Amino acid sequence: MDTTRAESFGCYGHEEDTTPFLDSLAEQGVKIDRCVSQSNWTLPSHAALMSGKYPSEIGCMTRNSKFEFEKPLSKVLSEKGYSTIGITNVGFLHPQFGFDRGFDYYRNITELVPFEKGDVWKELKQEEWGSTKEKYGYFLTDRLKALDLKELANGAYYLLRNKLNFGDQGAKETNREARQQLKTHEEPFFLFLNYIEPHSPYRPPREWRKKFEGISRKEAIQLEDYDELAVLSGEGEMTSENMDRIQTLYDSEIAYMDSKIQGLYYWLQETGRI
Numbered sequence: 001m002d003t004t005r006a007e008s009f010g011c012y013g014h015e016e017d018t019t020p021f022l023d024s025l026a027e028q029g030v031k032i033d034r035c036v037s038q039s040n041w042t043l044p045s046h047a048a049l050m051s052g053k054y055p056s057e058i059g060c061m062t063r064n065s066k067f068e069f070e071k072p073l074s075k076v077l078s079e080k081g082y083s084t085i086g087i088t089n090v091g092f093l094h095p096q097f098g099f100d101r102g103f104d105y106y107r108n109i110t111e112l113v114p115f116e117k118g119d120v121w122k123e124l125k126q127e128e129w130g131s132t133k134e135k136y137g138y139f140l141t142d143r144l145k146a147l148d149l150k151e152l153a154n155g156a157y158y159l160l161r162n163k164l165n166f167g168d169q170g171a172k173e174t175n176r177e178a179r180q181q182l183k184t185h186e187e188p189f190f191l192f193l194n195y196i197e198p199h200s201p202y203r204p205p206r207e208w209r210k211k212f213e214g215i216s217r218k219e220a221i222q223l224e225d226y227d228e229l230a231v232l233s234g235e236g237e238m239t240s241e242n243m244d245r246i247q248t249l250y251d252s253e254i255a256y257m258d259s260k261i262q263g264l265y266y267w268l269q270e271t272g273r274i
Contacts, residue, residue, distance in 0.1 A: 001257060002042065002090055003199045006035070008254050016212055018254045021262035042092040043067075046099060046194075050074065067098035074190065075102030083185035087177050089170035089196035103192075105181055109173050110196075167205045170196050171260035178264060182273060189273075197257040200224070202249035208256040213248045220249060 006012045009019045011026040038048035043065060044055030051069040055061050058069050074084045086099070086106040093099045093108060100106035174193055182189060197204070201224055209215055215223075223246050230236025268274040 001198065001254075001261075002194055002196045004254060004257070008198075008251065014251075016251050016255075018251050019258045021258050021265070025265075042090055043097060046093060050099070063092075065097070067101065069101075072102050074192070077190045078102050078104065081188070083187070083189040084192075085178070085181045085185060085189060086192040087174050087181075088192075088194040089174060090194055090199070093194055104185065107177060109170050109177065167203065168197075168256075169199075169203065171257060175260055175264045175267075179267060182268075182271075187273065195257050195260065197253045197260075198250060202246065202253055204249065204252040204256050208252045209249065211252050211255055213245075215245060215249060219245070223249065 008014050009022060009026075010017060011019070011023040011031060037045055039045045039055055043063070044060045047053075047055050047058060047060035047065075047067050047069070050067065050072040051058055052073075053069065058067070059065060060067055074086065078084045084103045084105075086103045088094075088099070088106075088108045089110060091108075091110055094110070095106060095108065174195060178191060178193060182191070202220065206217075209217075209220065223242060226238060226242075227236045231238045265274075
């Protein structure tokens with residue numbers, strides 16, 4: 001659950017009902033009260049999770065690092081007879097950083113879809129696309145990349161994916177892909193997922209944006225219009241009112257993610273996989 005703070009869970013004392021499903025799991029199982037992350041961002045944190053080593057020990061400290069640990073958790077389990085499946089939603093877990101090592105199947109769903117000539121409309125009609133806006137956004141950026149207009153393509157991708165898109169940021173596709181892969185891989189299995197919803201920009205689906213406090217789409221965009229580095233360094237300003245509104249959007253993203261994890265968990269139960 002990328003960028004999800006423990007203090008945002010009901011079972012860890014959060015006042016809002018952000019994680020009803022995960023709270024129920026905590027009641028049934030083991031809740032860890034003291035857990036220390038080895039870094040404050042994606043790449044080194046996941047390197048530590050997959051290796052059991054400090055990021056500094058294995059050279060995973062910078063944006064140019066590559067995870068090259070000889071025996072990551074995925075490889076150990078694969079050698080023990082597990083089907084290993086990884087589905088991620090964040091750029092720093094892309095295969096180019098080495099996190100696919102040891103997995104029988106690994107996909108980073110933030111990648112642009114490669115369209116083949118003659119198959120464009122077939123691809124656009126696939127049911128797994130989250131919305132018309134999303135699928136045509138991917139199509140546009142992919143076509144621009146084919147023309148080698150890299151900067152223009154990146155700009156179009158940012159606009160369509162981040163500035164205009166509200167709603168699911170990958171959880172639906174993650175769950176769909178997980179179900180599909182588990183149908184084709186033998187048990188026992190190791191399933192590694194990374195949900196990106198709680199990461200900024202905070203764009204929860206409309207019904208979830210209204211869950212804790214009514215925040216309009218326009219206001220959500222305006223709330224992001226600040227210099228984050230300036231605020232963090234103390235040179236910029238952030239009003240307490242705006243901070244509370246941003247916290248509300250963050251809570252809404254976590255609540256939406258909680259519902260998606262619940263859906264996948266129930267499917268695993270119904271199909272006898274857990």
